[in-house]
Amino acid sequence: MAKVSMTVNGQNVTRDVEPRTLLVEFLRQHLDLTGTHVGCDTSQCGACVVHLDGRSVKACTMLAVQCEGAKVMTIEGLAQNGELHPMQAAFREHHGLQCGFCTPGMIMSAIDLVQHNPSPSEDEIRHWLEGNLCRCTGYHNIVKAIKAGAASMGG
Amino acid sequence: MYAFEFHRPSSVADAIAALKAASDGKLMAGGQTLIPTLKQRLAQPSDVIDLGGIKELHGIRQDGNSLVIGAMAKHGEVAGSDLVKSVIPGLHELAGLIGDPQVRNRGTIGGSLANSDPAADYPAAVLALNATIKTDRRSIAADDYFTGLFQTALADDELITAISFPRPEACGYAKFRNPASRYAIVGVMVARTGGGVRVAVTGAGPCAFRLPDFERALAGSFSADALAGLSVSPSGLNSDMHASAEYRAHLVRVMAQRAVKAVR
Incomplete structure (x- = not known):
């Protein structure tokens, strides 16, 4: 041990x-x-x-x-004092999930992106998500959620 | 995963000592190949020696006309380095094409070169740019380094400390990648260097290799058209579920032409 x-x-x-x-x-x-x-x-x-x-x-x-x-x-x-992190809130608002299994990884990955690229383009978001697979959504709403989450994180 | 003893040395000397003391020790850099291998029980080392705590293996610096990249520099650091971007933009671009962001945040240049996966990206850059592999005991020229499938000139107890890339006049990299794994089915780097044009291929053969006839053609006329009439023999090239040897041979020329167009 x-x-x-x-x-x-x-x-x-x-x-x-x-x-x-x-x-x-x-x-x-x-x-x-x-x-x-x-x-x-x-x-x-x-x-x-x-x-x-x-x-x-x-x-x-x-x-x-x-x-x-x-x-x-x-x-x-991520959530502070019962308030969802802006990226979590954006995933909920934009329905960036269906079954939700990939969602924790998607959100953690998205926050890393936005911390180093505060206002990523749709193309940059899609490239960044190369390492995150979702088998439900076709990614469309995930990308939308990340764009919105980036904006509310201050990008 | 089988059980093993874990070591986290803080110096190169301690890492080598731990490796020598182990009955079947394995050095671990970023672990992005080793850990999946251990999980599949394809390897059973007695000891795993983590190089993550050795400060001297980190960092990227300019040394005269060369870029010296520490063995433990992560792909994401190389892809995010303004210094690399300004000195060797083609290398900067190549690093950003490796794996996915999370793999790039852990995987290292030293680990990639020590492993010498036939489909890894860095070997093409090391050969095309005529880099030098610095180890705990010597310097190895790129042309002498890659010796076969997952085989290198490294001794069993030798550790890469840094890679020194002489600044080329210009270089470019083109990669036909596996869409799932992001590994190179074929990747070609073309470089104009002080010592002439160098063309190196990864993904196609058991290990990275140069293309002397492509180099001669480009030395005569540095343009994609100069390669149009050339071909590569499929003999000895890799063949698997992703691409036949014949298809890889075809891709080598296509990627070489794209790499010439990408040169900057």
């Missing part, structure tokens, strides 16, 4: 884990943060996207022990 300490959604956490524990397993099984989903388990679908030190990563393709000392943000960390 290895001891790992990191900050998850602003809280310091320390746990003993097997080195082979994936970050997504650590979040879901050790911390009960089940908003981060496992879709494909082969690094392709993006349902497990979280932020690591402010950048989006696939939590199924990292070990928890690699996150020693890092700041991790999951979908559960």
